[in-house]
Amino acid sequence: MEQPQKLSNQTLFKMLKNDIDEMTEDLEQTRKSPHSPKTALVWSHLASILQNAKAALLCINCKQFICVPLILRTILESAINCTLIIRDCDDSTxxxxxxxxxxxxxxxxxxxxxxxxxxxxxxxxxxxxxxxxxxxxxxxxxVPKHYSSLNKYERFKSAEKEFEYYLFYTLLSSDIHTSSLSLEDRHSISLDDAVSLEWYSSTDEEYRGYLKMLTSFLDMTLPCFTDFFDAVKELESQLPHK
The missing domain is CATH 4.10.860 (DNA Excision Repair, Uvrb; Chain A)
Incomplete structure (x- = not known):
């Protein structure tokens, strides 16, 4: 995906929507293909990522940002799990x-x-x-060492995404669990030792930040899509020729 730094918010949104639509169409082409237990599980992860990405775009575009962190963290966790499944698992594990x-x-x-x-x-x-x-x-x-025995941080580290854990996962989790810090940031403003309470409202900076975050998470899944399509082609090649 093109780097979003120099793109307008509207252009970045349209590009993301087009990319998600294309990825969804490509994945749909494999829905009725022959599948192994592993490719079926990977397909489910990828489908979940894309449907959550569409939901995130809808919320971002409507500036309903209050629920966006939950959707984005779900996408990020699915991307990490999918990476580990493809790398470490077979049909039996x-x-x-x-x-x-x-x-x-x-x-x-x-x-x-x-x-x-x-x-x-x-x-x-x-x-x-x-x-x-x-x-x-x-x-x-x-398989004494399986990704399912790892905690969240260990999964990110195993997938070589330790930076993303600290940069994205912890911040999104703070918003999701409505920590005092995130609530203060959203709803209160201190002015000269006085506190002014506000309903949470979005900013253009947040709009762009969430779009860039979603772009980063989808980029993270691209190797998963490539490996998945290769695996499906391999299964199709093993079918008896009519």
Whole structure:
């Protein structure tokens, strides 16, 4: 994507929209292609990134910036996870993160929250927990070091995006979790020891900042798209010729 420094906000917005539309069209062409478990998971990440990017553009264009940090952080996390899946996983290990998430849910259903759920669901949940634990154990025996065991910072570092963690992720998280610092920045202005409270309103600088951030995150995903399309072509080449 072209460097945004010298582009007007309107031009940058249009370029982003066109890029996202083109990337979406290219991804749609592979939706019904033959897929392995890994390419299916990567496709889902890329689709999520593009749909969230469209939502971010809509909010930015309408200057509804209050919800933009949440959408942008979702895109950034998906880009990092997608990078690690492509680099480190195969068809048999790519779903380990999903299994662990399902285990956490089932542990709550069969543990602290079991009184909330219908009693007839408990035996099935307990059986499912055993199945998920077995799958996790089998994968971890073969792959003791998997990205799913990393915390957020470690994932960024493993993907060689440590700078992006400190520059983008922490700042977006501060806004998302409505820290006192972000609330003060949005809603209060100190003038001569007096405090003036304001409804949060956007500025042209914020508009441009969010567009540049979105551009940076989409650029981060470009290698993922390239690797994904190559993998799909490889799967298609393995199909028997009619």
């Amino acid at each position: 790519c779903m380990l993160d999903a299994y662990k998430e399902k285990r956490r849910y089932l542990q709550k259903m069969t543990g602290p929250l079991k009184s909330v759920f219908a009693k007839e669901l408990l035996p099935e949940s307990q059986d499912n927990l055993k199945i998920v634990n077995k799958k996790i154990e089998e994968i971890e025996k073969r």
